[in-house]
Amino acid sequence: MKIKAYGIKEEGGKAEPFYYERSVGENEVRIKILYCSIARGDVQFISNDWGDTKYPLVPGHEIVGTVEETGSGVTALKAGDLVGVGYQQEACFACECCKAGNEQFCTQQKVIGVHCYGGLAEHIVVDNRFAFKLSPALHSAKSVPLLSSGLTVYTGIVKAQLPANSVVGVLGAGGLGQLAIQFLHKMGHKVYAFSHSLEKKEMINQLGAEFILSSSPGNLSELDKKFDFIISTLNVEYDLDAFLKILKPQGKFCVVASPLKKQSISIGLLYDYAQRTIYGNYVGSRKDMVEMLDFAARHNIESMVDVMSFSEMNEAIEKVRTGEVKIRLVLKNQE
The missing domain is CATH 3.90.180.10 (Medium-chain alcohol dehydrogenases, catalytic domain)
Known part of the structure; x- marks a missing residue:
């Protein structure tokens, strides 16, 4: 044909x-x-x-x-x-x-x-x-x-095996971030969304997350060791160290997007009085896709x-x- x-x-x-x-x-x-x-x-x-x-x-x-x-x-x-x-x-x-x-x-x-x-x-x-x-x-x-962005963030979240009522963060509130917020919220976690765009505050709140203006350094320093999990959907450069510092000692950081340029990291933040984990996620399996679509349908995620x-x-x-x-x-x- x-x-x-x-x-x-x-x-x-x-x-x-x-x-x-x-x-x-x-x-x-x-x-x-x-x-x-x-x-x-x-x-x-x-x-x-x-x-x-x-x-x-x-x-x-x-x-x-x-x-x-x-x-x-x-x-x-x-x-x-x-x-x-x-x-x-x-x-x-x-x-x-x-x-x-x-x-x-x-x-x-x-x-x-x-x-x-x-x-x-x-x-x-x-x-x-x-x-x-x-x-x-x-x-x-x-x-x-949902067919790519949804699958990617859902699989990355599930891999973290988060305990109930975890404190979680989402970096970025674009296509990937908006879906990550919804999945985490519907899973029952306390969700914070970091964005440099103040105009996204209302939308982020509607999706089930508390808005944090990431362009203000003071907003991060007040959150020291607060988060069980953070997922980054950013494709622009950002201060990775600043977000690792707000993870709990055994917190997990998932990357599903990245800037084209290399990101710097202070390796000590992973092991100094800590056992933090950074991992990436590439789309998901067919089983993950079926589970994600079912979860989205049941919880009206779109x-x-x-x-x-x-x-x-x-x-x-x-x-x-x-x-x-x-x-x-x-x-x-x-x-």
Whole structure:
């Protein structure tokens, strides 16, 4: 089948019509795309910030659509099912990681932007094991960011194995941060959100967190050894040491985004009268995805989104690039 997509042919280029051939294999499904997000990560792929973008690039790693065709070996999905697709599209299912249920670490995996085309298209064909059926409780447009951002922060939080009623912090209140706040709040923890934007205070409070203005150094010094857990969703430089100091002696610090430049750290803060932990998290497994979507549906967790049409894709990309959009931007396929 010839798939109509919208590709970027060179570093920093504009999206324009792009066609490619793709048949439906035995274990694959063809999905009619309804919604596709344009996230900061997509813009960084367009700019080749990480140096591994393959052009022509079809961005869009958070997708919601309906199944149109299934391969002969597909039994879990049928035509008409509403599904979500995230960053990862394939895994070998034979390596050590895959056998352990950690297919997100498969060395043979294929991900959007590096190995395969994404959701800025009329259709997409993926392995059915990476197309996840969505509950009717999840609003289609507002559920789109769950497929990557939601999965990433949820998995990072679960890995911390936090005791009940923990004191937790979220650095940043963008797409990742807003979802992290909601997950932590609905899990029953006391949530603080750090942001340099005072105008986000009301939104942060509505999501279930107490706002702390991170641009004021005094606000951090008053919180010495207060936090059980902090998750950083920041992609700009920040004072890592300052936040390690406000962790309890056995506190945990999870990183799900980072500046392009190296961050400095005082290693002594991890072990000096302490046993603090820093760890990162890369998306999540298929099991994590199912659990996250179920948790989101049960607790009415969704993203604040601005919806634009596919015809406005280049305007949308520019808005994300310049930071004009303060919430997640989702494109709706009108065709």
